[in-house]
Amino acid sequence: MNFNLLWSAAVADELARGGVRDAVICPGSRSAPLALALAERLRPHSVLDERSAAFFALGAAKASGRPVAILCTSGSAGAHFYPALLEAEATGVPLIAITADRPPELHGWGAPQQLDQHRLFGAHTWFAELGLPDPLALPHLRATVARALGQDGPVHLNAPFREPLTPAPEALPAVRDEPAVRHLKARPVAEVREIAAALSQRPRGLIVCGPRHARDELPSAVRELSQALGYAVLADAASGVDDAVAHADLILRNDAWARALAPDAVIRVGGAISSKLVQSWLEQAGYTAIVHELGEPVDPQHRSAAVIPGDAPSVCRALATHARARGSLAALFELAERRARGALESAFADAPWGEPLIAREAALAADLLYVSSSMPVRDVDAFAPRRGRVLVNRGLNGVDGILSSAAGAAAVTGARALALVGDLALLHDLGGLVAAARLRLPLTAVCVNNDGGGIFHFLPIAQHPERFEELFATPHGLDLEGAARLCGAEFVRVSDGRALRTVLQRPATGLRIVEARTDRAANVSHHRALQSAVIAALGDPP
Incomplete structure (x- = not known):
């Protein structure tokens, strides 16, 4: 054991205390102390290529619902994290990017594998310089890592080391090495009575669930809100909400049904939906409320009347407590969805390969x-x-x-x-x-x-x-x-x-x-044929 390893073990310990269970580790020399410490304290995944490693960590964080650490050596290696960190920023995914670095005396004088890694990712991550291992700074190190884990979205920790980078034994100084204060997050639910009243006055409404990677109580909370208002639920494939209209993109290609289903109010949950057609159709609603959890609120046309920050299941349940209406769109969309589903099952039974x-x-x-x-x-x-x-x-x-x-x-x-x-x-x-x-x-x-x-x-x-x-x-x-x-x-x-x-x-x-x-050339006609089959099967709205 040497002090570089003790310092690295403190980083790994704080990551584990903050909920990190997995570390994606890229090979390198300058990062060796941290690699050994992370592999000892967390579940390691060795990935050769930093670009792939960062996306690997992104998928792991989305699937697990926990922050995931990524480690690389000094030099250009960290720059390959950039695309995945940009995606993490956009969707609020907690990635902990750790870049090993050379000490200050090796910067600016032609030493190999060094560049200015401070704020390497600009404003796209929260950044902290961990500094060279120092017995007096160990409490500060732990506090910094703990604070990083309290941020929303990706963070970047830069970690310089002098040699030795291997487990070479040395006498360890007396240090204060205690766990840091924990940074807990509590997102209070916003006051929603005014918004609930506005929704209650607009019974023709929809709840639109966009992409969302969390696995929680949102499906049941959305169902409660739908029942309270009589609102239909439209769900993107990646929303995690199964009990909903799945084929809105096809249904709304029928002009008569698009007019009959036009909403007065829309509640948005999650990210941007995949269908451009549905998105354009939703913008005609006179009142839109956005439940905002992570990333940017989805309102590129600036048509929303309210943005409600908070945990989506909690916000939906709070709205369901206060909002009451007898909307008709849930039943009407259910009819359209049933007809669309039947049309697709028949069409796919004879559909060409595509x-x-x-x-x-x-x-x-x-x-x-x-x-x-x-x-x-x-x-x-x-x-x-x-x-x-x-x-x-x-x-x-x-x-x-x-x-x-x-x-x-x-x-x-x-x-x-x-x-x-x-x-x-x-x-x-x-x-x-x-x-x-x-x-x-x-x-x-x-x-x-x-x-x-x-x-x-x-x-x-x-x-x-x-x-x-x-x-x-x-x-x-x-x-x-x-x-x-x-x-x-x-x-x-x-x-x-x-x-x-x-x-x-x-x-x-x-x-x-x-x-x-x-066949690329045939793909457009395959889509058009399926769309036409659904449009025809829908018939006229009641």
């Missing part, structure tokens, strides 16, 4: 589904029933890091996780496959391979074919089986719904890649 079918089968098969942005999340949201747990990285809507995030979720839950990604998302995150393979995680990656960016076919740029393929669709022409060989993963290629169902019903014992090849 991306909507793949998304639906993946959602039906998974207990824990991690879905990529772009087309996969839209297809799951539009065409799949609400069941199982769905996680997404929708704070910034990027397609990077999904496989790594899914691997992190699998690591902390023990669940046989399924990641639904496109081919470009898979190529963005090959490091996630490496991490899952090294850690022997039971992860199935279903890759929709349409040889490029299929979402661009739905956008106006598709009407300008001159350089569409080169600059937007970006076909790669790669054989994805090579990624499976690289990682020693099981590889299965499927081309029909029965084969996909058969594969997904068989539990994965390790990393498995299921390639589902599709």
Whole structure:
């Protein structure tokens, strides 16, 4: 034991006292004292690539509901944490990024593997410099780490060390090494009587549940609020609320039903929903109240009348206590949902092989589904029933890091996780496959391979074919089986719904890649056909 290790052990102890159970550790020399301490006190996950490691930690934090630590060495290593920390900031996920650093005397004079790491992530994280190990500063170290764990969202702790960086024994000084004061958070529920009264005067209302990774009492609290007001509940696939309207994106494509269902009031919970059509339709409501927990309140058009900070289940129950109305939209939406669900079941029984079918089968098969942005999340949201747990990285809507995030979720839950990604998302995150393979995680990656960016076919740029393929669709022409060989993963290629169902019903014992090849050009028509089937089946509203 030497003092560097004692100092690092104090960091690890405070992390554990603050609720951290998992540490994602990247290899490095300057970070060795902390790596040893974290591995001793927490559950370690060794990930080679810092970018993948940070997304791994993000998925682990979302799935576990606890803060997760990430550690790297000095130099450029920490910069690879940036994309995942930006996503964590946007969604309020508590990541503890720890960057080892060289001591001050090695900065500014050409020493290798050093740069100014202070506030490396700017205003996107809460930052603290832990300072060089110092016997007199040990109480300050513990207090700083404890304070960091009391922040909302990601934090950055910079930790410089002089040698020795290994467990070389040395005489230890007498120190005061006691646990720091704990920083507890209590979020009082806002006074909601005025808002409840406003909602009670508007019986035509909706509760809209967006993406939310917490597993708590929100489903029952939303049900109580819905019953108190007669409001319909619309739930994004990643909301964690199953007892709700799942097919609003399809229902509202029927103009008559969109008019009949138009709300006077909307209560928003969670993040931004996936459907642009539904979002635009909601903006016509004359009164919107936002329940705000994490990240930014979702109100880009500045139409809300009230933003209510607090724990979402508590706020919903407080509103349910005071609000009373006899709204009609719950019953009307229930009728539309029943017709839409029946239309989809009939349509999918004869549907051609394509991306909507793949998304639906993946959602039906998974207990824990991690879905990529772009087309996969839209297809799951539009065409799949609400069941199982769905996680997404929708704070910034990027397609990077999904496989790594899914691997992190699998690591902390023990669940046989399924990641639904496109081919470009898979190529963005090959490091996630490496991490899952090294850690022997039971992860199935279903890759929709349409040889490029299929979402661009739905956008106006598709009407300008001159350089569409080169600059937007970006076909790669790669054989994805090579990624499976690289990682020693099981590889299965499927081309029909029965084969996909058969594969997904068989539990994965390790990393498995299921390639589902599709036709980008036909994908738009597949979507239009399913939308038309639902529009026709809805008929006229009563």
